[in-house]
Amino acid sequence: MTGPVGSKRVHVTAFACSPRRGGNTDTLLDSAITGAEEAGALVERFNLREMTIAPCRHCGACADGGGDCMIEDDMQRLYGLLRGADRIILASPVFFMGLTAQAKAMIDRCQPLWVMRNLGESVACAQHERRALHIGVGGSDFEHLFDASRLVLASWYWTLQIFDRRELTFRGIDAPDAIRDHPTALDDARAAGRALVAPGIAEK
Numbered sequence: 001m002t003g004p005v006g007s008k009r010v011h012v013t014a015f016a017c018s019p020r021r022g023g024n025t026d027t028l029l030d031s032a033i034t035g036a037e038e039a040g041a042l043v044e045r046f047n048l049r050e051m052t053i054a055p056c057r058h059c060g061a062c063a064d065g066g067g068d069c070m071i072e073d074d075m076q077r078l079y080g081l082l083r084g085a086d087r088i089i090l091a092s093p094v095f096f097m098g099l100t101a102q103a104k105a106m107i108d109r110c111q112p113l114w115v116m117r118n119l120g121e122s123v124a125c126a127q128h129e130r131r132a133l134h135i136g137v138g139g140s141d142f143e144h145l146f147d148a149s150r151l152v153l154a155s156w157y158w159t160l161q162i163f164d165r166r167e168l169t170f171r172g173i174d175a176p177d178a179i180r181d182h183p184t185a186l187d188d189a190r191a192a193g194r195a196l197v198a199p200g201i202a203e204k
């Protein structure tokens with residue numbers, strides 16, 4: 001599934017984090033995935049609204065049990081992918097100035113990976129540098145609209161050992177298909193998906 005970029009297809013794990021199916025976030029993610037696939041990647045998409053991912057219980061089992069979460073739900077499908085994916089895309093609208101509950105529940109459930117990372121262990125299977133792309137959209141024009149999301153994602157990326165971090169954000173996008181009226185957004189997302197997959201200097 002994973003391996004050095006260039007030796008086999010780049011594996012992208014993509015998270016759609018809006019509860020609104022077919023809304024702005026989904027449309028942007030569709031375009032980014034198209035770009036990634038055009039660049040040769042193998043993309044696996046997860047619509048978090050369709051998955052059962054309980055909030056972290058802070059039970060401590062992951063700290064006691066070697067980094068395994070004891071909650072048996074759809075999050076168990078994601079741990080291996082989060083450790084192994086060459087590229088990760090997280091697409092979320094802004095809800096109350098932060099990521100959606102769907103996104104935050106998934107991120108909080110990465111506590112087992114945080115525990116292992118804090119113990120100094122490598123949580124990433126990949127030997128090469130991994131990359132992440134944050135796609136954000138919000139209804140208002142507020143200058144600091146994405147600040148809270150960025151902070152959460154910085155913590156998540158550190159946990160996942162992802163240091164090549166990219167973002168594509170759009171303000172003032174509120175109606176479900178408003179992003180389609182944006183002059184460049186879908187092309188921008190497609191280009192970002194392509195660039196995410198393109199090999200880095202160390203990978204050529």
Ligand SMILES: Cc1cc2nc3c(=O)[nH]c(=O)nc-3n(C[C@H](O)[C@H](O)[C@H](O)COP(=O)(O)O)c2cc1C
Pocket residue numbers: 018019020022023024025026093094095096097098137138139140141142145173174175176
């Ligand atoms: C519960 C909720 C909270 C929201 N909070 C914000 C917010 O804090 N700031 C903002 O600019 N837009 C906010 N919005 C608007 C959405 O970010 C906006 O409609 C976005 O385009 C939705 O993306 P989607 O079509 O992918 O679901 C909120 C919408 C909802 C439903």
